[in-house]
Amino acid sequence: MTVRTYTKLHLIVYLAIFTVCIVTLKAILHKSTSEPRRRNESPNLEIEISDFRVEEQSVDFEEQTEVSLIDTGFVKELPFYRARLDRRRLIKIYDWVWTGERWDELLSSFSICLSTQGSMDRIMSVPELVEAWRGPVSLAVYITNPNEWVGLNLLVNHYRKCHPLFRDYVSIHLAIPVQIENTWTADLQQLEDEEEAEKFVTSFTNLPCTTSDKVLQHMIKKIQANEDSKLLMENYPQNHMRNIAEKACGTEWTFSTDIDIIPRPDSATLLQDFILTDYVQECQQCAFVVPTFELDIKQSYPASKKELVQLWNSSLAQPFHFDVFLKAHNATNYKRWARTNLGEEPIKVSHKATRKYMQYYEPFYISPSNIPEFQERFIGYGFTRSSQTQEALTEGWKFQVLTPVFAIHWGLQNRETLINPGNEKIIRRRQTFFNRRIFKRFMIELELRRKLKQEANYEEKHGTTPDFSKY
């Protein structure tokens, strides 16, 4: 036996042992994550949050956890088998998981509803939003794992306890990726043992209403997303979520916003009065833009349009995405808006949005809910709202800018502050890249539709087909 073959043999033996070790380790690890653990076996607490139980789970464990979370009402039971699917069967939708306590009453006096959406950690702006809006709010929340479900329950319970308007005016719908199994086991690994988990839940439910968002966020972080759901969260289906929230409104008019857009105080009532004017009642296919500004976080919410314009003048406010992507809102013509109706008269139209700058237009606006829905072919970032504007324009909708109503996004944004560098930047770039291609094809579709519409109109008028070589 030469030294060389000897070494080779050694190497093979070592490799074999190494492989066996890895396989065994993997098996152990897999076993420990896929099988529910018994009480004393592990420091991790697993909480069964569904009423559909995993058979092999020990009775002891089941009783313990169900008493602490479901039966006490800390965590809702989610009726897994009552989900509806979206058209592409990407997500399961649960409508009316929480219904605003005064929803029926509200909808008898409002024909407009604010629809918005977000992931669990972004609903912290909803209390402020509903306090400002003071009308029905339809909120769609996206969750990708059982821990978030627990977290969402804790947050919603806290807000419902502490903010009467949140309890009365906000209805919450849920969307969950289809990949997520029906039977959930929350794995609160960040908490050392079940006693600690119980303590955590109890302390959360006893939080005073004065607790800051920062503290809430910190607490929720303890039980937040595991690595598995990161990818699902990265592919947040914005347009699905917008449609879910908007359709659940059930009102003739909707105001579809992003979750961190805060309308000026009492907007719902002001807009409701506007909707009832003859002008609006007679306006066909009209969408009304609510000018939206970014505001320096150290400022307080402007009490009037005049104050807001002054803040803009001192660079403490700026049109939404002014620095990030000017074209997204440029057609609103903020400069013109700043000159009109500086008094606080009832809401009226300031001017028409500029047709010329509408290529990437994505304003926040109120409209009858029969405006084209958001295209669910776009997932993640890029062209999610502008594609909808383009479709609305093709269908003949007109955009007019309202005054003196407005909305605020907290914090001045620029390209650097908007996106965390690193991974998030890469993801956004990739999604935008794919969505741009989808957008191009979508625009071709719209162009065809426009031509077909033209043809139909022509035929109706003249009883003949137009010469298409002219277009």
Ligand SMILES: *[C@@H]1O[C@H](CO)[C@@H](O)[C@H](O)[C@H]1NC(C)=O
């Ligand atoms: C903006 O500021 C300038 C001075 O910097 C002032 O002359 C002007 O009146 C201000 N405009 C408004 C609308 O406040």
Ligand SMILES: *[C@@H]1O[C@H](CO)[C@@H](O)[C@H](O)[C@H]1NC(C)=O
């Ligand atoms: C934005 O709109 C203004 C007019 O309101 C126009 O002068 C300017 O060129 C537009 N900018 C872009 C990038 O579209």
